[in-house]
Amino acid sequence: MCGIVGAIARRNVAKILLEGLSRLEYRGYDSSGVAINNLDGVSSHRAVGKVQALRDKFAVEPLDGKIGIAHTRWATHGKPTEANAHPHFSGDDLALVHNGIIENHEPLRRELKAKGYEFKSETDTEVIVHLIHDALKTEPDLLKAVQNTLTKLHGAFAIGVVKNDENDRFIAARKGSPLVVGVGIEENFVASDQLALLHVTDQFIFLEEGDVVELTRDQVTIFDDNGEVQERPISVFNHNVDATDKGEFRHYMMKEIYEQPKVISACLDGRISETKVLTSCFGAESGFLKDIENVHIVACGTSYHAGMVAKYWIEDLAGLPCSVEVASEYRYRKVAVPKNTLFLTLSQSGETADTLAALRMAKELGYLTTLAICNVPSSTLVRESALTLLTNAGPEIGVASTKAFTTQLTALLITSVAIAVENGLSAEKEQELVQAMRSLPAYVSDALSQDAHIKVVADRFANKHNALFLGRGTMFPIALEGSLKLKEISYIHAEAYPAGELKHGPLALVDEDMPIIALVPHNDMLDKLKSNLQEVAARGGELYVFADKDTDLNNEENITFTEVPKVDSILEPIVHTIPLQLLSYHVAVVKGTDVDQPRNLAKSVTVE
Numbered sequence: 001m002c003g004i005v006g007a008i009a010r011r012n013v014a015k016i017l018l019e020g021l022s023r024l025e026y027r028g029y030d031s032s033g034v035a036i037n038n039l040d041g042v043s044s045h046r047a048v049g050k051v052q053a054l055r056d057k058f059a060v061e062p063l064d065g066k067i068g069i070a071h072t073r074w075a076t077h078g079k080p081t082e083a084n085a086h087p088h089f090s091g092d093d094l095a096l097v098h099n100g101i102i103e104n105h106e107p108l109r110r111e112l113k114a115k116g117y118e119f120k121s122e123t124d125t126e127v128i129v130h131l132i133h134d135a136l137k138t139e140p141d142l143l144k145a146v147q148n149t150l151t152k153l154h155g156a157f158a159i160g161v162v163k164n165d166e167n168d169r170f171i172a173a174r175k176g177s178p179l180v181v182g183v184g185i186e187e188n189f190v191a192s193d194q195l196a197l198l199h200v201t202d203q204f205i206f207l208e209e210g211d212v213v214e215l216t217r218d219q220v221t222i223f224d225d226n227g228e229v230q231e232r233p234i235s236v237f238n239h240n241v242d243a244t245d246k247g248e249f250r251h252y253m254m255k256e257i258y259e260q261p262k263v264i265s266a267c268l269d270g271r272i273s274e275t276k277v278l279t280s281c282f283g284a285e286s287g288f289l290k291d292i293e294n295v296h297i298v299a300c301g302t303s304y305h306a307g308m309v310a311k312y313w314i315e316d317l318a319g320l321p322c323s324v325e326v327a328s329e330y331r332y333r334k335v336a337v338p339k340n341t342l343f344l345t346l347s348q349s350g351e352t353a354d355t356l357a358a359l360r361m362a363k364e365l366g367y368l369t370t371l372a373i374c375n376v377p378s379s380t381l382v383r384e385s386a387l388t389l390l391t392n393a394g395p396e397i398g399v400a401s402t403k404a405f406t407t408q409l410t411a412l413l414i415t416s417v418a419i420a421v422e423n424g425l426s427a428e429k430e431q432e433l434v435q436a437m438r439s440l441p442a443y444v445s446d447a448l449s450q451d452a453h454i455k456v457v458a459d460r461f462a463n464k465h466n467a468l469f470l471g472r473g474t475m476f477p478i479a480l481e482g483s484l485k486l487k488e489i490s491y492i493h494a495e496a497y498p499a500g501e502l503k504h505g506p507l508a509l510v511d512e513d514m515p516i517i518a519l520v521p522h523n524d525m526l527d528k529l530k531s532n533l534q535e536v537a538a539r540g541g542e543l544y545v546f547a548d549k550d551t552d553l554n555n556e557e558n559i560t561f562t563e564v565p566k567v568d569s570i571l572e573p574i575v576h577t578i579p580l581q582l583l584s585y586h587v588a589v590v591k592g593t594d595v596d597q598p599r600n601l602a603k604s605v606t607v608e
């Protein structure tokens with residue numbers, strides 16, 4: 001959802017900004033731009049398309065200066081055109097980049113037009129830069145003019161502002177959209193994500209909601225929303241920088257799929273012993289576990305699918321009611337909260353606007369406590385939740401989530417067992433489940449060994465326009481996730497149904513052009529699922545079955561069979577996810593789509 005970078009240094013900042021944008025491209029990639037302040041004024045380049053298009057402009061006409069701001073866009077207001085690309089200007093001396101949405105931009109635009117301001121773009125952003133320009137007429141100090149302007153904005157923003165006669169500072173601010181300060185030696189930076197600055201620093205300050213920051217070469221001064229100077233701690237980034245490298249792989253997505261055995265181990269590490277779940281992983285306050293009587297899970301997209309699996313686990317293992325809801329629905333309805341309900345959010349990024357809004361609402365509703373299962377330790381979600389369980393997947397760059405999803409499931413399994421233990425799960429059963437979890441990384445590796453076979457299967461999808469995914473029980477959310485992955489990166493329309501629902505409508509879609517992907521677990525639903533497959537076969541549907549060999553489906557005619565390792569049923573949703581990720585990946589490669597940055601999407605959805 002747009003990424004911003006800003007820099008002030010004693011050297012030319014153009015390269016720093018362009019590299020930062022490339023690293024932020026996962027947040028939006030329909031257009032980009034840079035504004036650089038040098039002693040002659042503020043100059044800029046903007047380009048439609050990926051950051052490479054902007055680099056090409058710099059190659060023809062380099063810009064040189066020691067203060068700059070930059071932006072990669074994911075269009076919300078106005079098409080991806082050069083005129084709508086950031087930075088936006090008021091006059092030719094004041095430039096601004098923005099991530100977020102200004103909800104009251106229409107009345108503000110009318111007010112500014114009445115004052116004679118001319119708008120050159122269709123964006124909501126342009127009102128901010130004109131408002132600052134207007135504020136400067138009565139308050140010549142840039143910092144104060146920005147502070148005054150921010151009080152007029154409704155919505156979410158992270159901004160960076162440069163002005164041509166300000167050669168020793170630039171201003172940035174955040175409210176509702178992420179922004180981190182990178183602290184260097186005689187140079188300082190801001191960005192939407194610390195990954196964007198790892199080439200220049202590993203020291204970061206995470207801004208709080210409402211913070212405004214003045215950056216000079218030697219100092220970072222942070223003001224809270226009351227204008228009071230605040231000291232915020234510096235954190236040192238401790239991920240392996242190589243995590244942002246594709247290594248031997250052609251795409252980040254494939255690298256991230258292959259990292260799963262390792263990151264699932266990292267997620268389990270320190271959270272289970274030989275026999276038990278270690279409740280200390282929830283922090284010192286793990287006492288909340290025994291008080292839980294209900295669980296509400298709220299999340300979006302892929303994370304929501306992980307929550308759907310957890311509902312089966314929590315109700316089955318702990319016997320407690322669990323509801324799962326997409327955050328964009330939850331946040332706009334009146335919610336009834338039963339006594340002693342745990343509010344559990346799931347988010348890979350920890351910056352998803354709807355999930356954050358749901359958390360903020362939940363905090364007012366009398367929940368027992370709030371727990372975030374998240375991949376980004378420094379994220380807003382983690383900082384605003386009472387309790388956190390990190391998924392430890394490392395940075396995920398591919399827009400389509402893979403390792404972040406399976407580690408969410410792993411963390412949810414740990415949580416479900418921990419809750420179940422407080423609700424009468426026997427020590428014997430706990431030990432059995434923990435043993436199963438310990439073998440999970442090895443089974444995920446086994447599942448990856450089907451890669452070459454799946455690549456061949458994927459060729460048969462190249463000309464398909466639709467696909468239907470079927471599953472029962474925990475395999476239903478995995479079918480939903482498989483269909484989401486396929487549509488996201490290959491643009492094939494895909495739907496998922498609980499297999500038992502087939503005859504209630506979707507069977508009408510089945511003919512020889514419709515591939516049906518069936519996830520067949522080896523449990524007491526096996527025979528029922530086999531009947532559903534017969535219903536499809538009888539109508540000429542093309543069946544792709546993912547199952548273990550003992551299901552005996554590998555010898556059936558008219559079935560394209562992909563073997564999935566036979567595992568304890570609790571692990572099935574995680575292990576079955578792997579071949580579906582590989583299938584979507586290979587289909588996308590055959591179709592020649594942009595695997596890591598599929599059209600219209602962004603990695604971190606920081607707008608509603």
Ligand code: F6R
Pocket residue numbers: 300301302303304346347348349350351352355399400401402488603604605
């Ligand atoms: C799909 C995908 C999205 C995200 C969703 C929520 O591959 O990644 O559906 O799951 O946008 O994002 P997070 O998990 O960061 O809250």
